[in-house]
Amino acid sequence: MAVYTEVSDAELEGFVAEYDIGAVVSCKGIAEGVENTNYLLQTETGNFILTLYERRVDPAELPFFIGLMEHLAKRGLRCPTPLHGRDGQSLRQLCGRPAAIISFLQGLWPRQVTAKHCAALGRAMAEMHLKGLDFSQSRANTLSVAAWRPLFEQTRARADEVKPGLADTLGRQLDALEAGWPRQLPSGIIHADLFPDNVFFKGDQVSGLIDFYFACTDFLAYDIAICLNAWCFEPDGSFNVTKARLMLINYQQVRPLAEGEFAALPMLARGAAMRFLLTRLYDWLNTPAGAFVKRKDPLEYDRKLRFHATVDSPAAYGLDVDSLPVGGR
């Protein structure tokens, strides 16, 4: 849940008057999104999203995120696009924060992920990867392998409060990840947070991707690894190989994986699990009692990490190596 900043009527009306979208009809805080404050803004001309960027987004990086959304939308990807005000600007200040009005995207994010969702996700993710290739800006992934040891050091002393032995496991896994992390794989813009609540569907079809505020430049296959974690485990913790298989097959129909990417999937998936385990653990240990934000269970990702650590071949993700498209080998 996320309404960190309450916008007064006068401020809101002044802000909206900078745009050609008519007067405010209503404005309601949205419970989704944990990084920013989002309002569903209704004006005389339609529905929009009003986003106020809060502390966790570095204002210096906003031009990258806004530029990326505009680039992807121009290439035909369905994603939110910032509106330009009468002065041509898409980013301005509201209540002392950077703020933008963003186009409203139709669709629902899947509360219960099905195999059909995973299939459609694979295709949409690959399309996003291709459309991002000629984006001129880049941004380092500040939550990739180099960031994990510092996060580990900040959580190590208290990790066993969450689960006895957790600090030990993290240390060993981290050693393995640092040693085995791939050095050269096809890179480009990745979303880096493509969880189900960031993918809207109409029926079985993806109607849009949202929330590009973790987007960065990294191995494209690392985005797939994040999605293997976020989309292919069942609520009981079991790995649904059918979902993974459909996601990968459909991804490859748009962008075939190189052999090196395919081989790296188990290590990338372990890394993706480590990334979310560490940030959840950090938040768990540092969220004050009674805080506004619902803490997410770090141990969900401990279980996922241990699953991927037992995987010795990418075939475990449901894709027969021999079934790879020839173009991708």
Next chain:
Amino acid sequence: MAVYTEVSDAELEGFVAEYDIGAVVSCKGIAEGVENTNYLLQTETGNFILTLYERRVDPAELPFFIGLMEHLAKRGLRCPTPLHGRDGQSLRQLCGRPAAIISFLQGLWPRQVTAKHCAALGRAMAEMHLKGLDFSQSRANTLSVAAWRPLFEQTRARADEVKPGLADTLGRQLDALEAGWPRQLPSGIIHADLFPDNVFFKGDQVSGLIDFYFACTDFLAYDIAICLNAWCFEPDGSFNVTKARLMLINYQQVRPLAEGEFAALPMLARGAAMRFLLTRLYDWLNTPAGAFVKRKDPLEYDRKLRFHATVDSPAAYGLDVDSLPVGGR
């Protein structure tokens, strides 16, 4: 913030298909409201509110609340009204909870309350009171004076954790309230939770009242007392007598207060402060660490209670007794 129940796409589509409002376009959890889960539902024909009634609303009382909204809307009050499905029903089940689709009300609730808001509120509240007089159902106020001692007993032992001496103050104030609580005043349907986030404005005009799920039968002036607490104190704790005066004057232009109501205002305002102090204190002491809900500061109402306890004449609320309309004496 309040999304307690996540509704899956399939369940949502099945639910909406019971109504003549077209197919679902989007559905977003709303951060406002602490009792129920509310979604802003957009369909092919417009915007609606989808409400799932959670634990704190007794399903047996829903027909009262729904009937009241329909009654008030029929009398011309701008308030949300439940839609009827093709089967004529306005209340059905979704995700194992009672649920309804409610009309969408335009306007913004005031983040910064001005004297003009208080003036408009007074008039709207009085209109609601008059329009509710011929509603045929009634519901006891389960959070009035009789409920306070049990709440006090449940919080007494730990009250001083929040502020040293609080249990003592509560005990003494409660004695005074039980002894001095009025026995006979004009009664009818009151909203009982008419805080700024339940009153929508367009400019300085009230565009609607929402959230009738505490509505009950009680002294009409007790609703005014709740609003004196919720609307007329400044963020620094000072009482803004101009706001109170404008609220009362405008109320009286629609429904003049009887002399007994006027005289009872200080005691009613003390009681209203006690009611919110006790429920906030209870929630404060019983909300688990890291819970989803932002706890509200009970001590805000301790300060308000102490203010009203020093008031020995309703003139403190800005209204000269001699200025009362003749009709009201």
